Every structure is written in C-alpha cells, then in structure tokens.
Amino acid sequence: MKKGTLKQILLVTDGCSNKGEDPVATAALAHQQGIAVNVIGILDDDQTEDPEGLQEVEDVALSGGGVSQIVYQESLAQTVQMVTKQAMTQTLQGFVNNELKQILGPKQTLEDLDPEKRGEVMEVVEDMGETCDLEVLVLVDTSASMYDKIETVKEALIDLSLSLNARIGRNRFSIFSFPGRRKDVELVFDWSPRLDEISSVFPKLTSGGITPTGPAIREAMYQFGKKGLLRSLRDEKSGMEEA
Amino acid sequence: MRNQAWKKHNIDIRPGTVIQGKWHKNSYLIKKKLGQGAIGTVYLCETNGKQAALKISEQGTSMTVEVNVLKALKKVQGNRLGPYLLDVDDWQITKHRKYSFYVMEYLQGESLPSFIKKNGMEWIGVFILQLLEDLENLHQSGWVFGDLKLDNLLVVASPPSVRWVDVGGTTQMGRAIKEYTEFYDRGYWGIGSRRAEPSYDLFALVMVLLEVFYPDRFSKSPNPEQTLFKKINGVKALRPYNSSLKKAILGKYQSSREMKRDITQILSSRQKRRRPKRDKNQVNILPFLIELGGILLLALSYYFSSLLF
Ligand SMILES: Nc1ncnc2c1ncn2[C@@H]1O[C@H](COP(=O)(O)OP(=O)(O)OP(=O)(O)O)[C@@H](O)[C@H]1O
Ligand SMILES: [Mg+2]
Numbered sequence: 001m002k003k004g005t006l007k008q009i010l011l012v013t014d015g016c017s018n019k020g021e022d023p024v025a026t027a028a029l030a031h032q033q034g035i036a037v038n039v040i041g042i043l044d045d046d047q048t049e050d051p052e053g054l055q056e057v058e059d060v061a062l063s064g065g066g067v068s069q070i071v072y073q074e075s076l077a078q079t080v081q082m083v084t085k086q087a088m089t090q091t092l093q094g095f096v097n098n099e100l101k102q103i104l105g106p107k108q109t110l111e112d113l114d115p116e117k118r119g120e121v122m123e124v125v126e127d128m129g130e131t132c133d134l135e136v137l138v139l140v141d142t143s144a145s146m147y148d149k150i151e152t153v154k155e156a157l158i159d160l161s162l163s164l165n166a167r168i169g170r171n172r173f174s175i176f177s178f179p180g181r182r183k184d185v186e187l188v189f190d191w192s193p194r195l196d197e198i199s200s201v202f203p204k205l206t207s208g209g210i211t212p213t214g215p216a217i218r219e220a221m222y223q224f225g226k227k228g229l230l231r232s233l234r235d236e237k238s239g240m241e242e243a
Numbered sequence: 244m245r246n247q248a249w250k251k252h253n254i255d256i257r258p259g260t261v262i263q264g265k266w267h268k269n270s271y272l273i274k275k276k277l278g279q280g281a282i283g284t285v286y287l288c289e290t291n292g293k294q295a296a297l298k299i300s301e302q303g304t305s306m307t308v309e310v311n312v313l314k315a316l317k318k319v320q321g322n323r324l325g326p327y328l329l330d331v332d333d334w335q336i337t338k339h340r341k342y343s344f345y346v347m348e349y350l351q352g353e354s355l356p357s358f359i360k361k362n363g364m365e366w367i368g369v370f371i372l373q374l375l376e377d378l379e380n381l382h383q384s385g386w387v388f389g390d391l392k393l394d395n396l397l398v399v400a401s402p403p404s405v406r407w408v409d410v411g412g413t414t415q416m417g418r419a420i421k422e423y424t425e426f427y428d429r430g431y432w433g434i435g436s437r438r439a440e441p442s443y444d445l446f447a448l449v450m451v452l453l454e455v456f457y458p459d460r461f462s463k464s465p466n467p468e469q470t471l472f473k474k475i476n477g478v479k480a481l482r483p484y485n486s487s488l489k490k491a492i493l494g495k496y497q498s499s500r501e502m503k504r505d506i507t508q509i510l511s512s513r514q515k516r517r518r519p520k521r522d523k524n525q526v527n528i529l530p531f532l533i534e535l536g537g538i539l540l541l542a543l544s545y546y547f548s549s550l551l552f
Contacts, residue, residue, distance in 0.1 A: 078425055089304065111303055111341070114266050115331040119314070122307040130418050162430045166419035166437035 005133040006088055007035045008066065009220045010080070012153055013141035014042040016053045017213030020184070023056065026217040027064030035224055037064025037217065038087050040080060042149055043072050060213070065091065073149060077156040081163040084136065085129070092125045092132070133170045136160075137220050139185070142177040142202070143211050150202055161195035176223070177202070178216035185219040254284045254299055254342065262288070262297070262344065264332030271297055271346060282306070282411060287349060295329055299344040303333075305411070306343040308421070312386070312413045313347065319384035324377060325410045326350055350406050352397035356455045362403070364480045367452070368510050370398075370405050371484065372503060374451075377407070378444050379499040382416070387439035389413055389420045391447035392427045393454045414439040426450060426460050432467040434492065441498050445491040452481060452488070468492070483509055 009030060017023050027037040041057035054070055061068030067087040071079045097109045100121075110121055140146075140153055157175070164171045172191045175198065180186030189198050256262070260273045271288040278285045283300030300306050313328040326347035334342045359366050381388060390412025397406050412422035420428075420437045429435035429446040437443075453471075454460060456478045464470045475481060475488050487505040496502045 077431075093304065115307070115310070115333070115343075118303070118307050119311050119331075122304065123311055126308065126311075159430070163419065163437050166430075166439075168418065 005135060006091055007224055008084065008087055008134070008136045009035055009037045009064070009139060009217060009224075010084065010136055011037065011039045011060065011139045011141075011213070011217070012042065012080075013039070013057070013211070013213065014044070014145055014149060015141070015143070015211055016056050017211050019179075019210050019212040019215070021214035021218070023213040023217055024059045024063050026214045026221070027060045027066075030217060030221045031063065031065035033221060033225075035064075035221060036066040036087050036091050037061060038066035038083050039064075039068040040076070040083060041068070041070040042076065042146075042153075043070060045072060056213075060217075064217075065094070073152045076152050077159040080156045080160050084160060084164065088129050088132075088134065089125060092128050096121060096125055130167055131169045133172075134164060134167075135172045135191075135224070136164075136174075137223060138173065138175045139216050139220055140175060140177045140188070140202075141211060141213075143179065143209060145209075154198060154202065157195050157198060165194065174223070176216070176220060178219075179210050179212050183219075184212045184215040253279075254301070256284075256286060256299070262299075262334050264330065264344075265335045265341075266332050267330060269330055269332065269346075271295070273297070280409065280411075282309075288346070290346070294349045295346050296326065296349040297344055297346045299334065299342050301342060303341075303343040306345060309411050310345050312410045313345070315386065316381075316384075316410065316413075319380075324381055325407050325413075350397050350399055350408060352399040352406065355393060355396050355398055355405065355451070356458065358398040358403065359455060366403070367455075367480055368484075368506070371448075371452070371506055372510075373405050374448055375499045375503040375506065377405075378441070378448070379503065381413075382441045382444070382499060385416050387414050387416055387420070387441065388444050388447075389439065390422045390424060390427070391444055391451060392424050393451055396451065416440065426454070429494070432463065432471065434467060434471075435494050442491075442494040442496060445496050445499065445502055446494065449475070449488045449491045453478070456480070483513060 030037050037060060039057045039061040041054040043054075057070055058068045067083045067090060069079050069083050093110060100108050100110065100113075110118060113121065138157060140150075142150070146153075157173075161171070161173060171193055173189070173193070173195050174187070174191045175189040175195075176185045177188050178185045188202060189195070256273050256276075258273055258275055262271045262273065263269070269290060271290050274287045274289055274294075276284065277287050277296060282302055282305045283298045285296055285298045288295055288297045298306070298309075310328065310331050313325060316324045317328055326349075328345065328347050330346040332344060332346075334344055336342070355370065378388065388407065388410075390409065391407075395407060395409045397408055398404070399406050412420060414421045416439055418439050420439050420443060423430075423437070425431040427447040427450045428437070429443060430437040435442065435446065449471075453474055457474060461470070461474060471492050472489060475485060475492075481488060484506060487502060487509065490496055490505070491502055
C-alpha cells in the first residue's frame with residue numbers, strides 16, 4: 001500500500017449555522033472529494049449535555065465522513081486530538097474496507113473477518129495512521145459567543161500539533177476563522193508543520209450573531225483544492241492522495 | 244476527564260448471562276461487573292471452572308488494537324507484563340448486533356493507595372523498583388506503556404506485587420503515544436513530547452506516586468516544572484527519592500535501568516546510614532541481618548524473583 005496524505009477539516013463551533021447553504025450538504029461534498037469533516041461543539045459551562053442547537057454538529061460530521069464530539073471547555077484539548085486520530089483511523093479503515101471488498105466480495109468488511117485476521121489488518125491500519133502525512137484545516141467559529149472560549153481553542157490547537165507531531169508521518173496545519181471581516185472565512189494561520197506560534201494571531205472576534213458554517217466549509221474545501229484538486233479528485237473514493 | 248467527554252457505551256450484562264463466542268465457541272458465565280472505562284466494560288466471568296476477566300465493547304477497532312498489544316506482550320514476557328490473554332471473539336446477539344470481547348487473566352487485587360495505607364510507606368520503595376523493573380522489560384521489548392496511571396495498576400497478593408491492567412495506551416517505541424491521561428502526560432505539562440520513549444513512562448511513574456499522596460490531583464500553572472517540584476517536596480514519604488523523581492520529571496533518564504540504579508542506591512545508603520546509629524556497640528552480624536530484613540531485602544527479593552520469570 002502506498003503512503004498517502006489524509007485531509008481533514010476540523011470545525012470548532014459553539015452553535016448552529018444561520019447563514020448560507022446547508023453545512024450538512026457542503027460537508028457531503030467535501031467528503032466526496034476525499035476530505036473528512038470533523039466537528040467539535042463546545043458547550044458553555046452551564047449548558048446541559050444534549051442541547052438541541054448542537055444536533056448540527058453530529059449531522060455535519062456524519063455526512064462529512066468525520067467524527068464529532070460535544071464537550072465542555074475543560075476537555076477540549078484531549079477531545080480535539082482524539083477526534084482527529086479517530087477520524088484518521090476511520091478514513092484508513094474505509095480505505096481498507098474498500099480493498100477487502102475487492103478481494104473478498106461486496107459483503108466483506110473488517111468486522112466480518114475472524115479476530116486473528118482482523119488483528120493483522122488493524123496492524124496495517126495502525127502503521128498507516130502512524131506514517132501517513134496529514135493535512136488539517138482548522139475552521140474556528142469566531143462569532144461573538146465564542147469570546148470566552150478562544151483562549152481554550154488556541155491551547156487545544158497547540159496541543160493537537162504536539163500530539164500529531166509525535167507521529168512519524170508529516171503534518172501540515174492551517175487555521176481559518178469564520179465569519180471573516182469581509183468574506184465568509186479569513187486566513188488566520190497559513191499552512192505550516194507546527195502550530196506553536198499561533199498564540200498572538202487570532203483576529204478580533206466579530207460581533208453579531210452570524211454563523212455561515214456552510215459557506216465556510218465550502219471555502220475550506222477550495223483552500224485544499226488550491227493545492228492539488230485534480231489529484232484528490234482522481235482518488236476521491238479512498239480519501240488518499242498518492243504520494 | 245476523558246470519560247466525561249466521550250460518548251459512553253454502556254453495555255450492561257446481567258450476572259448469570261452466558262456469552263458464547265461466534266468464532267471459537269467458548270462459553271463464559273458472567274459473574275459481576277469489575278469496572279468500566281472509556282472503551283469497554285470489564286466483567287468477572289467463569290469458564291471451565293476458572294475465573295477470568297472479560298472485556299467487552301462495541302468499539303471493535305479499539306478492542307482489536309488492545310488485543311494486538313496483549314498478543315505482543317505474551318510473546319516477549321510470559322505473564323508478567325499486563326494480564327495474560329486467553330481468548331478473543333465476537334458475541335453475536337442478533338443478526339445485526341455484535342459486540343467484540345476478549346478474555347484475560349483475572350487480576351484480583353487492590354489499589355496502590357489502599358495497599359500502602361494498610362501496609363506502610365516502606366512499600367513505596369518496593370513498588371518503585373518493581374515498576375521500574377517491569378518498565379525496563381517492556382522497553383527492552385520495544386514498547387512503551389503510555390497510559391500509566393493509578394487506575395491502571397493493581398496490587399495482587401502473595402507476594403504483593405504491582406500488575407498493570409489496561410494496555411490501551413501501550414505503544415511501539417518511537418511512535419505517537421496512543422492513549423494518555425492529561426495529569427500523567429508530560430506533553431500536557433509542557434515538559435516533553437508525546438513520542439513513545441522510556442522517559443515518557445518514567446514521567447508518568449512519578450505522577451503515579453504523586454497521585455497516591457494528592458488523590459484529588461492538582462492542576463497546571465504557568466510554571467509547571469516548579470509546581471511539580473513543589474508537590475514532590477511536599478510529600479514526606481517521597482523525600483528520600485526526591486532527587487531521582489525530579490530527574491525523571493525533567494526527562495534526564497534515558498532508561499528505566501538508570502533510574503533503578505539511583506533508587507537502589509538511595510535505598511541501600513539509607514540502610515547504611517541507619518545502621519551505625521542503632522548498633523553502635525555491636526559487632527554482631529544479627530542486627531545487620533534484621534535490618535536487611537527491612538526495605539532493602541524486600542526490594543532486592545523482588546528484584547531477583549522477577550528475574551526468574
Ligand atoms: N484483568 C483484569 N482483572 C481485574 N480487573 C480488571 C482487569 N481488567 C480491567 N479490570 C478493571 O476494569 C476497569 C476498566 O478496565 P479498563 O481500564 O481496561 O477499561 P477501559 O475502557 O480501557 O478504561 P480506560 O478509561 O481506563 O481506558 C479497570 O480499571 C479495572 O478495575
Ligand atoms: Mg483503556
């Protein structure tokens with residue numbers, strides 16, 4: 001199996017979208033282009049575990065082929081890295097399942113193998129997760145309600161880069177915020193292998209309650225596309241880009 | 244913290260239920276629940292008249308990863324490192340509902356703090372040496388424990404020894420630590436990377452000792468190194484090991500063996516220092532032997548008996 005690059009959008013938000021296209025549909029589109037969409041919903045400390053407004057969090061990740069989680073601020077760092085790693089495993093497993101179907105027939109997935117073979121296959125998946133290259137585009141909701149959460153988000157992102165940079169494979173991160181001042185999204189931090197210098201770079205938060213999640217995901221997709229849309233389209237099913 | 248953050252996968256199996264594996268057809272009678280974590284639920288069960296622990300979960304992938312570790316440990320070390328793996332299978336409940344499970348040696352024991360409370364502080368030195376010994380074996384076979392924490396340690400009886408449960412974080416040397424708990428993670432404290440190397444476990448080992456004395460844990464400050472040193476200094480029972488523990492926090496040990504050497508030296512010099520005071524006028528060798536019957540002998544006997552396995 002060839003080494004490849006996994007692509008993920010990591011959406012960090014505390015509410016529901018209210019402007020532009022449906023983010024669930026846009027996430028599906030991203031998924032089809034080989035980009036997994038993960039969503040983290042941040043709860044206010046006085047919020048209960050299952051607020052209705054955050055149903056979108058799960059729906060977007062589900063159609064985006066990613067992983068979602070709703071958390072309180074205190075668990076954000078730990079959650080962000082787990083979601084990212086889980087999504088990597090999920091994508092790689094999907095890739096392996098496709099291969100298995102081709103070899104063993106349409107009904108075969110990893111779960112249908114006997115425990116011994118499953119173990120061997122998982123070892124391969126783990127190896128791939130450790131060695132593959134990874135690109136994460138972080139989309140941070142900077143609407144007014146995020147005011148008291150941005151500091152925690154920054155810390156969690158620095159922590160994420162610490163986790164991922166312990167891997168053998170290479171990483172590239174970039175950060176966009178939405179809504180932007182003039183556009184739907186705004187570049188905060190350009191592609192780089194590390195996130196430790198982001199402390200000072202977050203822009204002032206926008207006031208007002210506009211949350212254009214759908215357009216933001218579309219723009220993120222376009223950002224990935226800028227660097228090799230053709231290649232990822234060629235290999236869209238597997239979510240892997242040949243190195 | 245993590246349990247709270249993650250979707251709980253509650254699997255409640257009534258005692259008396261018999262679980263039969265889909266592939267290997269072995270049957271297990273569920274006796275009672277032993278514990279529950281982020282990944283699965285662990286039950287005490289009975290099979291062929293013997294007791295065993297059965298871990299069951301919906302997350303087949305995570306289970307498979309753990310089983311792979313247990314298999315690898317089985318190959319390198321017999322049954323010292325982690326519970327011995329007995330069976331791996333699926334439980335097909337209905338056509339569309341399936342759980343993965345594995346069966347392992349049942350480790351009947353108590354927590355480290357409760358053992359130490361009952362049996363005395365001198366056991367701390369013993370357990371440090373024992374853990375270092377096990378870590379050395381593990382590291383030499385190319386693995387790092389990763390999620391080393393109080394919850395994942397049990398003291399089993401006769402002879403009292405520390406055993407590890409939950410190898411979910413056990414990672415091949417040089418890779419990214421698979422699973423960790425923030426309080427025990429040097430990355431969280433800003434003191435090192437999350438790459439699997441011996442010093443990662445040694446940091447966590449010090450945090451294990453600290454949690455014994457600070458059961459409510461404590462949180463990060465702008466100067467984590469200072470906080471940790473202060474906490475170490477604050478425990479009387481850890482005072483003899485202070486210098487070594489601080490070295491481990493700072494990642495100064497490249498291997499468990501180096502740390503073990505320091506700890507052994509500390510233990511034996513304590514013996515020497517005490518002896519002249521009490522037996523000033525005695526030329527008799529007996530008091531010396533009695534003295535040796537204390538910490539050092541305990542420690543050394545563990546050291547040697549562990550070599551036999
Ligand atoms: N072999 C065993 N013998 C006795 N008790 C066990 C055994 N394995 C696990 N346990 C008990 O079950 C609890 C949960 O097991 P374990 O830690 O493996 O679950 P987990 O889902 O991986 O949890 P964690 O959140 O710690 O990762 C343990 O804390 C321990 O008390
Ligand atoms: Mg575990």
